[in-house]
Amino acid sequence: MAVVSQECMKIDTREFGLLDYEESAVLLFPEGLMGLEHLHRFLILDQDAVEPLRWLQSVDEPAIAFPVIDPGLVFPDYHARMSHEDREALGLQPGEEPIVLALVTVPKDPAEMTANLLGPLVLNPARHVGRQVVQHDSQYGTRQRLIPDAAEARDVVTV
Amino acid sequence: MLVLSRKPNQSIIIGEEIEVVVLEIKGDTVKIGLKAPRDVKVYRQEIYAEIKAENERAATPAAATDAAKLLKQALQKKSPS
Numbered sequence: 001m002a003v004v005s006q007e008c009m010k011i012d013t014r015e016f017g018l019l020d021y022e023e024s025a026v027l028l029f030p031e032g033l034m035g036l037e038h039l040h041r042f043l044i045l046d047q048d049a050v051e052p053l054r055w056l057q058s059v060d061e062p063a064i065a066f067p068v069i070d071p072g073l074v075f076p077d078y079h080a081r082m083s084h085e086d087r088e089a090l091g092l093q094p095g096e097e098p099i100v101l102a103l104v105t106v107p108k109d110p111a112e113m114t115a116n117l118l119g120p121l122v123l124n125p126a127r128h129v130g131r132q133v134v135q136h137d138s139q140y141g142t143r144q145r146l147i148p149d150a151a152e153a154r155d156v157v158t159v
Numbered sequence: 160m161l162v163l164s165r166k167p168n169q170s171i172i173i174g175e176e177i178e179v180v181v182l183e184i185k186g187d188t189v190k191i192g193l194k195a196p197r198d199v200k201v202y203r204q205e206i207y208a209e210i211k212a213e214n215e216r217a218a219t220p221a222a223a224t225d226a227a228k229l230l231k232q233a234l235q236k237k238s239p240s
Contacts, residue, residue, distance in 0.1 A: 015223075035211030036218070050227040052234065067223045073234060085197040103217040110226035116217065119210035134202050134210065142213040147233045 011062035015055060016045065019062075026059055027123060027130050030089070033103075034119060034132055039064065042130070044101075044123075053104060056121070067104040069115055074146050080120040086133050090124040098122040105143065114143040 013019045027042045041059035052073055058064040071078045080100045082090075090098055100122055102115040117140035123130035163171060170180040177199065180192040193201050220226070 033214050034207065035214050049224045052230060053223060053227045064218050065220075066217045067220050067226070069230075074230075083197075103214060104220070104226070105213060105217045106220035106223050106226040107216075108221050110222050111229050113226045113230065116210065116213045118206065119213070132210070132214075134200075134206060136203075136206075142209045147229055 011057075011059060013057060013062045013065060015047070015057070015065045019045075019057070021059070024128075027125070027128050029130050029132070031131060034134075036064075044068075054101070056101070056103070067106055068101040068121070069104050069146070071100060071102040071115060071117055071120065074115070075117065075140070075144070078117060078140065080122055080133060081135055081138075082122060082133055086122065086131065089131055090122060090129055091127040092124055096124075098124050102144075104146070111147050113146050115146055116142045117144045118142045 008020055008022055011019050011021065021043055025043055027044065029040050029042060031037065032039045039058045039060050043055075043057045043059060045055040045057050045065075047055060050067065053067045053069050056066040056068045058066075071080075078100075080098075082098070092098060100120050102117055102120050104113060104115050106113045118135050118138055119132050119142065120135070121130055121132050165171065165181045167181055167183055170178050172178050176196050178194040180194070181189060182192045183190040195201060
């Protein structure tokens with residue numbers, strides 16, 4: 001019988017400082033992200049201060065962490081379309097749905113934050129695997145505003 | 160760059176498994192059909208470039224906590240429950 005040891009690893013991150021993680025929490029993106037094909041291993045981390053955002057923390061390059069969001073929170077009708085090949089790569093059984101996350105870009109003015117709904121991430125946590133899928137002919141873009149009325153939102157925060 | 164002229168319904172073979180078919184030419188738009196193995200990813204070039212650029216921008220967020228605060232307020236406003 002094989003001896004299973006739960007390995008605890010450490011990375012030095014930008015958002016969390018020195019971070020302990022378990023190998024079993026790592027999500028594998030075999031193809032990486034587009035343009036960042038060298039990033040294969042990620043953790044999804046929750047932090048009260050950024051809720052409802054979450055962090056997609058790179059294990060390969062600990063200085064990189066992407067804010068991500070469940071796109072359904074802002075766009076209830078959004079649906080990430082997947083090909084048969086995508087479903088196969090995630091090991092999804094018929095009827096099983098992936099977790100969908102969108103990468104969030106936070107520019108200098110946070111009210112202008114956007115989500116990338118053209119290249120969402122689909123994950124199958126049970127199999128510890130994910131991939132970025134391109135939406136062909138989507139009504140949504142790479143810079144979908146998360147706060148529709150940015151000027152108003154800024155007022156609220158400065159009052 | 161290799162340049163080939165094709166007419167509608169003519170095609171080009173790339174390697175042994177990829178075929179690019181010119182389906183229709185209408186005005187300034189060419190409709191193209193692609194036959195490729197399932198594991199070959201096919202994207203419109205500008206969409207690939209756009210997602211790639213956005214991924215790089217997303218990797219270096221400015222104040223995520225400020226953004227989260229604004230977003231939380233916007234969401235609460237939307238559904239005050």
